[in-house]
Amino acid sequence: MxxxxxxxxxxxxxxxxxxLHVPFDGWSETTLRAAIAESGVHEAxxxxxFPRGGVDLALTYHRRGDALMRERLAATDLAALRYRDRITTAIRLRLELVEDKEAVxxxxxxxxxxxxxxxxxxAIWGTSDAIWNALGDTSRDINWYTKRATLSAVYSATxxxxxxxxxxxxxxxxxxxxRRIEDVMQIEKAKAALRDNPISKALLAGPMKLMEKIRKPDIPDDLPGKMMDRFR
Structure with missing residues (x-):
């Protein structure tokens, strides 16, 4: 699909x-050989x-799921939902789009x-990044990393x-x-309490100053090899 x-x-x-072969042979060289023969795509x-064989097949399958999720989220009205419910909706949608659990x-x-x-x-980080981007995340500091790391943990556990x-x-x-989203919310509440506490604020002043210098990565989209994306 x-x-x-x-x-x-x-x-x-x-x-x-x-x-069609993954449930029996997994994401393997055997599966890739059969797929090449049946797809009509030239082997070269x-x-x-898929230069690494099955693992690249599996990653392509995962990225396809992320792309479908982005399309569905773009067509879904999330404005009335709380942010935590938007995240829940995105994760649930990502899993509901899976047609064959055995492939996952x-x-x-x-x-x-x-x-x-x-x-x-x-791959998990990529899914988390896709969710945050679809939800309109504009963070460019350390929050860019913490949001995706936290969501990656929630998504992988789910x-x-x-x-x-x-x-x-x-x-x-x-x-x-x-329950996992609620756990995250409790952590966020604890972090907010630390920030508002005069003692902890003083103790964390130095580390927080350093973390303010952290920025999200800016990855060029014209790197060698990007031309292959038109075939993927």
Whole structure:
């Protein structure tokens, strides 16, 4: 499944074919070979799109889910919701867009391997970044990092719970998510209390001054290799 209102790219065609094999062979070289044969995409092009084989297939699948989530969020009116409810809605939407839970389960297993944990962490961070950007986050200081780090923890914990949840309509997962969001809110309240406390304010004056210098990364969009995105 491609993002809405788009023509399938070569990467889409390979990925769509791969999804039929992932439940049986995982995100593996075996799956990639079968997908290339069935998609009709030239092997040289497919190999250039997925140079690391199964792990690049899994990452492309994850990014597709993020793209679909962004489209749905853009079409959803969130104005009447509290910010915490907007975040809950985004996470829930991201998971509800998954058509095959086994594909996510296989990906979780793959990214648990020491050789791919960094890829998995970047994928989760990317989802959190996509959610915050979709919700209109404009922070450029240390809050840019803390928001995404906190959301990454909430999202990854929710995914793991969701994978084992067999309750009707995943109701147990949404209750779990609500509890995790509430935990974060309690942390934010504690942080606010520290900032308002004269003693802690004095003790933290030095570290806070240093943290004020931290800025979000500005990543150029014209780096070598970006041209390949048109095929993805």
């Amino acid at each position: 491609t993002t809405e209102n788009t023509t399938p790219t070569p990467a889409d065609r390979v990925l769509d074919a791969a999804l 092009l497919a190999r250039s799109l 389960r296989r990906g979780t297993t793959l990214f648990a391997l020491p050789t791919h944990t960094a890829d998995g962490a970047r 995914v793991l719970f969701w994978l084992g949840d067999d309750s009707p309509a995943h109701q147990a997962t949404w209750e779990f998510l609500d």
